[in-house]
Amino acid sequence: MRNKRSIALLTLISLVALVLLIYSTTDFLSSKSYSKEPDLVKLAKTELDENQKIRLVNEVRGIFAHNCYKCHGKAKQKGMLRLDEKEFVFEGGEDGVIIVAGNPGKSELLRRIKLPKDHKEAMPSKGKTLSEHEIALIELWIEKGAPWPDGASQQSAFPMARLEPRNPKLPPATTGLKNPIDLWVNAYFDLNKIDWKEAVDDPAYLRRIYMDIVGLQPSVQEMETFQNDIRVDKRERWVEKLLSQNDDYAQHWLTFWNDALRNDYTGTGYITGGRYNINFWLYSSLQKNKPYDVFAKELLYPDDSSKGFISGIKWRGTVNASQRVEMQAAQNVGQVLLGLNLKCASCHDSFISDWKLEDAYAFANIFSEESLEINRCEKPQGKFAGTRLLWPSLGQIDSSASRSEKLKQLADKLVQPANGRLYRTVVNRVWRQMMGRGIIEPVDEMDNMPWSADLLDWMAVNFTENGYDLKKLIYLIATSKTYQLPSVSLESPAQLIAENYVFKGMLTKRLTAEQFSDGVSEIITPIFEEKDLKFNPFRLAGYEPTGQQIPRASLVANNAFLTALGRPNREVVATSRDSQASLLQALELTNGEKLNAVLQKGAALWKTLYTTSDEIINEMYKRALFRKPNPKELEIARQVLGKNASTEQIADFFWVMVLHPEFQLIK
Amino acid sequence: MKKYWHRREFIKQSAAAISTMAMGAPMASMLASCGDKEKKLLASADSVILLFMAGGMAHTETFDPKRFTPFTKGMTADSVLSTFKSIPTVLDGVHFSEGLEKIGKVIDKGTLIRSYVAADLGHILHTRHQYNWHTCYEPPQSVTVPHIGSWISKELGPLNPVIPAFINIGQRFEVGEGEELKAFHSAGFLGSEHGPFLIPDPSTGLDSVRPPVGMSTKRFESRNQLYEKLIKESALGEFGSDYQKESLKRSMEQAYILLNSPEAKAFDINQEPKESYDTYNTGKFGLGCLMAKRLVEQGARFITVTSEYEPFMNWDTHDNGHTRLIDMKKLIDAPIAQLIQDLDQSGRLEKTIVIVASEFSRDMLTEGRPDLKVKDQVVVPDIITDMKNYGMHRHFTDGCSMLMFGGGIKKGHVYGKTADERPCKSIENPIKIDRIHQTIYHALGISPETNYEIEQRPFYTTPDGKGKAELNMLISKT
Secondary structure: OOOHHHHHHHHHHHHHHHHHHHHOOOOOOOOOOOOOOOOHHHHHHOOOOHHHHHHHHHHHHHHHHHHOOOOEOOOOEHHHOOOOOHHHHHHOEOOEOOOOOOOHHHOHHHHHHHOOOOOOOOOOOOOOOOOHHHHHHHHHHHHOOOOOOHHHHHOOOOOOOOOOOOOOOOOOOEOOEOOHHHHHHHHHHHHHOOOOOOOOOHHHHHHHHHHHHHOOOOOHHHHHHHHHOOOOOHHHHHHHHHHOOHHHHHHHHHHHHHHHHOOOOOOOOOOOOOOOOOHHHHHHHHHOOOOHHHHHHHHHOOOOOOOHHHHOOOOOOOOOHHHOHHHHHHHHHHHHHHOOOOOOOOOOOOOOOOOOHHHHHHHHHHHOOOOOEEEEOOEEEEEEOOOOOOOHHHOOOOOOOOHHHHHHHHHHHHHOOOOHHHHHHHHHHHHHHHHOOOOOOOOOOOOOOOOOHHHHHHHHHHHHHOOOOHHHHHHHHHOOOOOOOOOEOOOOHHHHHOOOOOOOOOEOEEOOHHHHHHHHHHHOOOOOOHHHEOOOHHHOOOOOOOOOOOOOHHHEOOOHHHHHOOOOOOOOOOOOOOOOOOHHHHHHHHHOHHHHHHHHHHHHHHHHHOOOHHHHHHHHHHHHHOOOOOHHHHHHHHHHHOOOOOHHHHHHHHHHHHOOHHHHEEO | OOEEOOOOOOOOOOHHHHHOOOOOOOOHHHOOOOOOOOOOOEEOOOEEEEEEOOOOOOHHHOOOOOOEOOOOOOEEHHHOOEOOOEEEOOOOOOEEEOOOHHHHHHHHHEEEEEEEOOOOOOOOOHHHHHHHHHHOOOOOOOOOOOOHHHHHHHHHOOOOOOOOOEEEEOOOOOOOOHHHHHOOOOOHHHOHHHOOEEEOOHHHHHHHHOOOOOOOHHHHHHHHHHHHHHHHHOOHHHHOOOHHHHHHHHHHHHHHHHHHOHHHHHHOHHHOOHHHHHHHOOOHHHHHHHHHHHHHHOOOOEEEEEOOOOOOOOOOOOOOHHHHHHHHHHHHHHHHHHHHHHHHHHOHHHOEEEEEEOOOEEEOOOOEEOOEEOOOOOOOOOEEOOHHHOOOOEEEOOOEEEEEEOOOEOOOEEEOEEOOOOOOOEEEOOEOHHHHHHHHHHHHOOOOOOEEEEOOEEEEOOHHHOOOOOHHHEOOOO
16 A cells, blocks of 8 residues: 555656646647746646646546556446546446545545556556556546546547647757757757767767668778868768768668568568569669658559558468458558557557547558458448548548559658658658667657657758758768767666657667678678579669678578578568567577688688788777777787687687677667 | 466566557567566466477377278268278277377377367468467467467576577478468567577587587687677776667677586487487487477477478378378377377476477368368369378368377366267367467466557457466366
8 A cells, every 4th residue: 555645745746747748838748848847836736727627637538548448438338337438437337436526535446546456346457557657647637626628528638749740940050050950959958958978989980870871881991081081071071972872871771661661582471472572662762862752652652663562461361351451551551651550440449549440441441442341350340431541631532533543642642741740750760770769769659759849840841841852861860969979878678768768869779680790791701692682783774883792681581690680570560670689699699600600711711811810800800890909808819819820719709809799789 | 386477577667668669679678568467377387398280180180080981992082081090099988090009098198189170261371370370369460479489488488597498399491481480480579589499400409509510619618708808808888887788798698608508418319318219210300309308308498399381291281191191190109109208207297288289180171161161272083093182181170189288287188079970070169279378378377468568559468368278178276
């Protein structure tokens, strides 16, 4: 049992939350804000005004929706109780009323949610227990007389981000800050009392931009040239140079897009003809830096080369109604392009958003020749949903038109600038790839609160004004002071999505399977051969490949080595990868054939190139870590390699270096 | 020894953090199980060996024989129910098909299920049914769904911290439908940490857990020392406390410990006494059983050994069913029986559930389920004149046999029944995959409420958490 004091404390905490919420100036319904702390005592004693009441009850409705609707809503009414509408909430269930306005102590609802989890009357009986904050909020609401003004029901119980673009006025330039990203971050830092730190040094910066733009390690020569470059704008120039290496760029970003668009060279569905790849279309779109509006349009209203994304995977046999290919298309377009979750709503009205079963079917109908019969949890309803976009303000789809015509309308309507969500979503994804965490997390839930709405909104508008140019977006980020801040390490991955996340700089990133493989290929000897390539851009006519031409990991079929390092099975959309190492991975790296064979081969080669162990040690530190070994490191390595190192000894030294955290992590 | 169900880790985070599990992002350590953590289940088992007869094992030709019709030229197809004689088993009145004499002698140590009913998935594809068997979910799903071994790994962790919790023996992935096989050999949203440790060939299994081929132990150790020393000397101070660095370091240490541990020898089936080795050695599958025995005795948590799925091979008999089954039975009879006996003798069977199962059965005529037939894949002549047509060549989903031994499973028990005449379908206690899984979880002490919030939806060990343990198969716990 909680004692009175802690309840008082909780109430205080919830008051803070409420107050912050009421004073919130953002466009989001959320308890998070950056406004100054108001006078708590004063608020606790004052009557709530109409607007404050609406905010409060909607917070409570949100808690009900997430935790209770499943058993006490439209679909099910356990104990004859519904919590999804005002009338039902006050009516109570089979045992009578559950809320006594103004008297939390006599309210059955509160008693039940406060019971210990193993008590047979505890609520929710399934799923997670309510948090202390949630309980306190409900308690406060009842104490305040359980206000439920009529206007409240018009407001959604779920946070929903605005659809249209927003172009906040840029803060005025200040000393040393020109890049608009920095101006927004500067305003954010001011609010959160964070000081700017000094930019990272040249080696760290160059490795970052290489990894983020082309996915490769800079060579020793490139590093030296960069360090010796004395132009004041050298960082900008090098970013520009890397962005112009079209094939290197495409071969890096291909990995991100293949994950997101569920595209692979091999995989489920191909043998039964139930799946199409978009390899050529995707590669050339990236190689030519296709404007993102056109890119999205071609995915939505595809020709044969890009139809793989909305075609989904058709398994042999019968599949659940919620997984038919048209519904897969609706879900994947929703998730990847629009950052929203339609997966719940494709089976029943969602418990986590306002999307209804009918919305999901109406959207899926766009991808279907014939209108689909609505199935609720696999039971046909004998009803049809019409054909609609998720937001009527974006326009209408002609439900009588052919599939092709409907897709054309869909494509035109979704990519219009009025659909701010499409562009916020992609900008947030690119930001996350480079900075390690999105401005909104998770990146597929774009109704969540951004840590800076101004920054995200401004960037999204800027992106559309700049011709939907992904490279310009990357340039803007990579040349900002914000990007150049020292990286931040987290103690636990849960902090990534914690509600109280505060941005202080990019997060330390781990090399992806592809970056690691390509890095080893570059600094030691190639891991893959040309014959391993499942898609060979060098054979494509039309342009000369640029840059380094090691066979890149993004172009080979998935294999045990890459899987162990985190390349996903691309049967379903994957928009982020596991950021932690695991035992199976370590085993693959420690005794897997692939890496050891490559290191052995590389060692034999190096033995012919260098005569002394010191040369090998110094060269390897330079190539992998861009620094000299410190005296102790040199001494340790010397002891192991001896004067005249054997191939085995060199291979072992290589192994240590490529598994070195300084190599594995991007700081 | 009594074990209680427990969750290994519960990361205390705000409810919001828990509920906002990223889509498409397997971040294992972020997951918090939402099972009823206070509800404690008594466990009767602590480990599992799943012996999978991939390709569809006909019940009427193995553990549920019907009237025997010997081959004669000109026989009618519909007259054939079994192409083998029935033989008695150690249980009164219970018969197996000829060729399974040895398993017949140990069936008093377990439960014979004769009424497994596979899912209706339409036009049949083996890998879809195998996906369904191993994950309890029907493909496709909108997220990558964990294998039962991954669930067990996640909920119970390794039994012996040195041995990977989930070991998969005998399946290669370069075969036809290899990609479809990969789809369910995955930890999915539980994170790669709980994925299968793959040993495609048990005879070279040791290679997976010893220093790289050609590297002496001495060299392996010195390489590891070099790693530790160099990392210690680098400017890591500035890295601070960082989960990524920590997880890298921890996994490297774990790998080193495993590769250097005495337990790793369990992977070396050549260390087995010759007599025992020879008994098991009926081929790759038999040696897999031997490895499973050695591993479970060293504290492996979940091991699966497959007869290996390869289209039209092994149990996947689209022709010559009778002839091929003679060999298949030779492959499985001795090693399965020996495994049960060995585990029984060492006392390990008390705590280890051994399961023999297949994705569905086969019949000569019915494709799918008698009440819901699907598109035929094999042409079966009405009149059989050629031996190659003598056998069960169609995919049958409405009556499959399964064996379960040990770990609290009833002994000498027969569960369910199929009809004695065609279509030989389940007529008593039909049981589906969610109940099978939940029975296993129940024996292991894993709560039926176990679930994780994935993309804001609860995802249970069995669909919607509805799987109920079949307590009639279990020795009642007191």
